[in-house]
Amino acid sequence: MKLKSMATIWRLGIKELWSLWRDPVMLALIAFSFTVSVYTAATAVPETLHHVSIAIVDEDHSPLSQQITAAFYPPQFIAPAMISHREVDPGMDIGRYSFVLNIPPNFQRDLLAGRNAEIQINVDATRMSQAFTGNGNIQQIIQGEIDTFLRERNPVQAAPVDLVLRARFNPGLEKAWFGGLMEIINQITMLSIILTGAALIREREHGTIEHLLVMPVTPLQIMLSKVWSMSLVVLAAAALSLNGIVRGLLHVPIDGSLPLFFCGAALHLFAMTSMGTYLATLARNMPQFGMLMMLILLPLQMLSGGTTPRESMPAPVQDLMLAAPTTHFVELGQAILYRGAGFDVVWPSFLSLLIIGSIMFALSLRRFRSAINSMA
Known part of the structure; x- marks a missing residue:
């Protein structure tokens, strides 16, 4: 890619960041998702007994x-x-x-x-x-x-044998350790779709997409600018939440490599922001986009293995969900954050995310080009 093209992608991404900065509703959603939502998910796990009569x-x-x-x-x-x-x-x-x-x-x-x-x-x-x-x-x-x-x-x-329980990775069986980290993983998935899709629909509603059509920019540059800018926002918010809420407020120890986790999160965001762009080209307005997102997001999160172990699901569901990026992101996230796994353990998940993300980006770019040409 030429230097001039990269400079164009950079400037378009900065424009996306300024647009997001002027959207108080989206900023409030990001703040709520990575603070209150993470804290409540960790402290209000429904299986935890608290003041039971x-x-x-x-x-x-x-x-x-x-x-x-x-x-x-x-x-x-x-x-x-x-x-x-x-x-x-x-x-x-x-x-x-x-x-x-x-x-x-x-x-x-x-x-x-x-x-x-x-x-x-x-x-x-x-x-x-x-x-x-x-x-x-x-x-x-x-x-x-x-x-x-x-x-x-x-x-x-007395019994001649004493059963000694040693719980690995979570010795105190603290459910807050699981709830807080899994909520960050879920919020990364959700906001990557919302922010990218909302950015495209916002441009269409405000008429700025027509301005881009008369500029010397390509659909690829437009898509890449949305991918890197929205991914940067989500990664920054996740990093602050992981250190401020999970580590600081909830006192959850994390022994794994955070840089390795965020590298995996970046690959996951590459796939999910592409999905957000694809859904935004199908929807005509934000309510339609919200309905489409819920139809896609709920199965992705519920069947990814973050809530229920994949081994307990029917075999066809397990095989089908191998095509979903959330499955591999949850797998590498749990391995790194809970068990301190290195790249030698999680590289298959990284490779799967790269392949799935590339396919989803290509499909989204093709759909985005078709939508742009129909507006021209």
């Missing part, structure tokens, strides 16, 4: 039942309400309690005697996220207290 029907009144009752404490649970058996159904009917434990009479005596002992857990299954997560947590808490109680009473019968 629980009640206990203690018909045993033994040291073990009191030990189990004392095991439920904030911030995961509200202090347990001690109720009678006849208050269980009315309390759950009005939604006062999410969980109700019923400890039967003689529970401790039966347990020590080796007889079958049961505890009933009543769950309000209409509260889906709390029901699934809380049910497992409550069972673990109860079993842990029972094991501790039995070891204190009879150390000889």
